[in-house]
Amino acid sequence: MKKNLFAAAFAAAVACSGAAHASSAAAPLPEVAWSFDGLFGTFDRAQMQRGYQVYKEVCHSCHGLRYIAFRNLQSLGFTPDQVTTIAAEFEVQDGPNDDGDMFMRTAKAADRIPSPFPNDQAARVANNGALPPDLSLIVDARLGGANYVHALMVGYRDPAPEGAHVQDGMYYNEYFPGHQIGMPPPLSDDRVTYADGTQATLDQQAKDVTAFLAWASEPNLEERKQLGVSVILFLIVLTAMLYALKRHIWSDVHH
Amino acid sequence: MEAPTWKNPVIRWIDDRLPLFTMMQHDLVDYPTPKNLNYWWNFGSLAGIVLVIMIATGVFLAMQYTPHVDHAFESVERIMRDVNYGWLMRYLHMNGASMFFIVVFIHMFRGLYYGSYKSPREVLWILGVFILLAMMATAFMGYVLPWGQMSFWGATVITNLFSAIPFVGESIVTWLWGGFSVDNATLNRFFALHYLLPFIIFALVFLHLVALHTSKSNNPLGIDVKSPQDTIPFTPYYTVKDMFGLGVFMIVYLGFVFFSPNFFGEPDNYIKANPMVTPAHIVPEWYFLPFYAILRAITFDIGIPFTGIVILDAKLLGVIAMFGSIIVLLFLPWLDRSPVRSARFRPVYKQFFWIFLIDCLILGYVGANPPEGYFVILGQLATAYYFAHFLIIMPLLGWLERPRALPSSISAAVTPAGVGIPARGAAE
Numbered sequence: 001m002k003k004n005l006f007a008a009a010f011a012a013a014v015a016c017s018g019a020a021h022a023s024s025a026a027a028p029l030p031e032v033a034w035s036f037d038g039l040f041g042t043f044d045r046a047q048m049q050r051g052y053q054v055y056k057e058v059c060h061s062c063h064g065l066r067y068i069a070f071r072n073l074q075s076l077g078f079t080p081d082q083v084t085t086i087a088a089e090f091e092v093q094d095g096p097n098d099d100g101d102m103f104m105r106t107a108k109a110a111d112r113i114p115s116p117f118p119n120d121q122a123a124r125v126a127n128n129g130a131l132p133p134d135l136s137l138i139v140d141a142r143l144g145g146a147n148y149v150h151a152l153m154v155g156y157r158d159p160a161p162e163g164a165h166v167q168d169g170m171y172y173n174e175y176f177p178g179h180q181i182g183m184p185p186p187l188s189d190d191r192v193t194y195a196d197g198t199q200a201t202l203d204q205q206a207k208d209v210t211a212f213l214a215w216a217s218e219p220n221l222e223e224r225k226q227l228g229v230s231v232i233l234f235l236i237v238l239t240a241m242l243y244a245l246k247r248h249i250w251s252d253v254h255h
Numbered sequence: 256m257e258a259p260t261w262k263n264p265v266i267r268w269i270d271d272r273l274p275l276f277t278m279m280q281h282d283l284v285d286y287p288t289p290k291n292l293n294y295w296w297n298f299g300s301l302a303g304i305v306l307v308i309m310i311a312t313g314v315f316l317a318m319q320y321t322p323h324v325d326h327a328f329e330s331v332e333r334i335m336r337d338v339n340y341g342w343l344m345r346y347l348h349m350n351g352a353s354m355f356f357i358v359v360f361i362h363m364f365r366g367l368y369y370g371s372y373k374s375p376r377e378v379l380w381i382l383g384v385f386i387l388l389a390m391m392a393t394a395f396m397g398y399v400l401p402w403g404q405m406s407f408w409g410a411t412v413i414t415n416l417f418s419a420i421p422f423v424g425e426s427i428v429t430w431l432w433g434g435f436s437v438d439n440a441t442l443n444r445f446f447a448l449h450y451l452l453p454f455i456i457f458a459l460v461f462l463h464l465v466a467l468h469t470s471k472s473n474n475p476l477g478i479d480v481k482s483p484q485d486t487i488p489f490t491p492y493y494t495v496k497d498m499f500g501l502g503v504f505m506i507v508y509l510g511f512v513f514f515s516p517n518f519f520g521e522p523d524n525y526i527k528a529n530p531m532v533t534p535a536h537i538v539p540e541w542y543f544l545p546f547y548a549i550l551r552a553i554t555f556d557i558g559i560p561f562t563g564i565v566i567l568d569a570k571l572l573g574v575i576a577m578f579g580s581i582i583v584l585l586f587l588p589w590l591d592r593s594p595v596r597s598a599r600f601r602p603v604y605k606q607f608f609w610i611f612l613i614d615c616l617i618l619g620y621v622g623a624n625p626p627e628g629y630f631v632i633l634g635q636l637a638t639a640y641y642f643a644h645f646l647i648i649m650p651l652l653g654w655l656e657r658p659r660a661l662p663s664s665i666s667a668a669v670t671p672a673g674v675g676i677p678a679r680g681a682a683e
Contacts, residue, residue, distance in 0.1 A: 140517060141522050224346075227343075228513025229513075238502055249495050250496070
């Protein structure tokens with residue numbers, strides 16, 4: 001009975017969270033074996049560096065990453081010197097200076113990655129009325145997480161399947177809710193050239209940039225899982241000892 | 256029970272003036288507890304511990320959180336990214352809320368199964384219902400604080416419920432908001448109240464414990480303690496049992512915190528609140544889903560037939576039904592007419608208990624889905640059954656059910672037939 005109630009409670013929790021989402025999902029998402037999945041998952045440094053390259057060369061023309069500072073990129077395996085070099089490729093607004101003027105200067109490691117548009121209105125005007133979302137939390141903010149972001153990158157179909165209505169200036173995407181998305185297909189084979197010699201197929205780039213964005217959503221994932229393993233192991237030993245102690249103390253009670 | 260004599264002179268000096276140590280001795284050590292409590296009795300102390308965890312993590316979060324519409328979402332992200340172990344505090348707090356409700360729901364269903372709400376424990380039960388109400392208010396306001404999309408739209412939907420009150424509804428909503436929409440004033444007061452209410456819950460929990468230690472614990476047999484050999488002192492027996500239960504609970508709780516921290520959450524709440532964009536489906540946190548289903552089950556007005564005059568419109572009825580679903584619990588001690596407490600000796604009630612539990616799960620399932628198609632009728636049937644359980648089935652069962660024979664005492668129930676009741680201390 002105890003097991004049943006627990007099972008029922010958990011089944012209910014799962015059913016609730018599943019059912020709540022089911023209605024907004026489109027086609028089932030292709031499952032990708034991410035390096036950061038599972039109890040011991042970690043980020044693949046080389047993959048994240050490639051992903052950063054895709055973000056910078058492709059996504060950054062429309063999408064910001066406002067919660068990430070250049071200093072955070074050290075987590076991708078870049079050295080502090082490399083981070084300084086990466087930051088120096090960007091300009092940020094600073095000021096006011098002593099004359100009361102705002103001015104542009106080269107970005108430093110402590111700066112946040114500057115967004116491509118000064119505000120949402122400017123972003124809409126430049127994008128046919130659509131607002132390209134900031135990508136800092138995109139993996140956490142979408143049902144399906146990393147699998148969804150990857151699927152969206154590879155889910156464009158041109159021409160659209162028969163019967164699908166696609167408005168002017170929109171694109172058909174199998175995994176986007178409603179299938180019509182304002183973003184043109186961002187990636188294609190060899191859209192970027194990887195320095196490490198990895199073949200830049202569409203799928204490879206999609207996986208790399210998704211892994212990078214998964215890190216951006218939750219930069220503490222590795223620390224969390226590593227701490228979690230020790231905490232749970234400790235608790236299992238402690239709880240086993242408490243159970244033995246309980247048995248011992250209760251041995252004189254006929255209950 | 257006589258006061259213990261304290262050997263340590265400092266303790267004795269304090270205790271003579273403020274009997275803290277004597278109270279602790281009575282209520283945490285000597286407290287005579289029925290010796291047959293099963294593991295379902297662990298959930299009360301677990302709920303108390305979760306409350307302490309929630310207050311502790313919440314205080315630390317408040318030190319870095321900024322309750323302002325322009326900064327709330329960013330300050331939470333700062334906690335997640337830049338504050339040392341901020342992510343841990345936030346995930347503990349976030350998942351702690353879900354764990355709190357899981358533990359309290361189990362605690363309540365245990366009370367329902369074993370008849371713990373019946374005389375002489377009516378006040379104990381009523382205090383528990385007040386704790387649940389305060390928890391729900393606290394959780395609702397806490398969910399608004401990160402100022403994500405679900406925060407904002409959840410707050411909008413729930414506060415708008417009060418507009419259903421005739422004549423003054425709209426004014427009340429404006430008063431609750433502190434303005435003409437859910438905005439900065441709303442966020443500020445929700446933060447203030449979210450910090451205040453847990454301490455009120457703490458005070459209610461204290462009263463809950465005073466009431467418990469006055470009427471003493473119920474037990475799985477639901478019969479009264481007859482003699483000292485029916486009980487064992489709380490310490491060490493139940494302290495160690497609760498510690499073991501806490502260990503198991505922490506494995507589950509921290510398992511979510513470290514390995515699936517967003518399991519109970521909505522992805523939409525990682526999108527900053529935007530009053531111009533409504534999410535496709537506004538769903539409350541999972542623990543509110545059954546109540547949300549009851550709210551939406553009422554789709555019809557009540558009025559004078561054939562005249563078109565509406566006395567109670569569907570919205571108001573829905574709100575009344577939702578609050579009524581908790582208020583009805585206050586009357587349960589008097590709605591249940593059966594003299595027997597434990598479902599173990601109530602063969603018919605036992606069946607209805609499980610049906611009621613399934614009904615609550617169905618309500619949760621309906622609440623998670625959009626109110627379309629067969630979910631509407633399913634929600635209405637489940638809502639009707641929810642109230643029928645308390646208002647019709649419980650009173651009728653007291654009349655119609657023939658309970659099984661009760662054991663003569665807690666000790667007798669565990670003593671093999673023919674052995675007789677052993678002398679105290681022997682073969683217990």
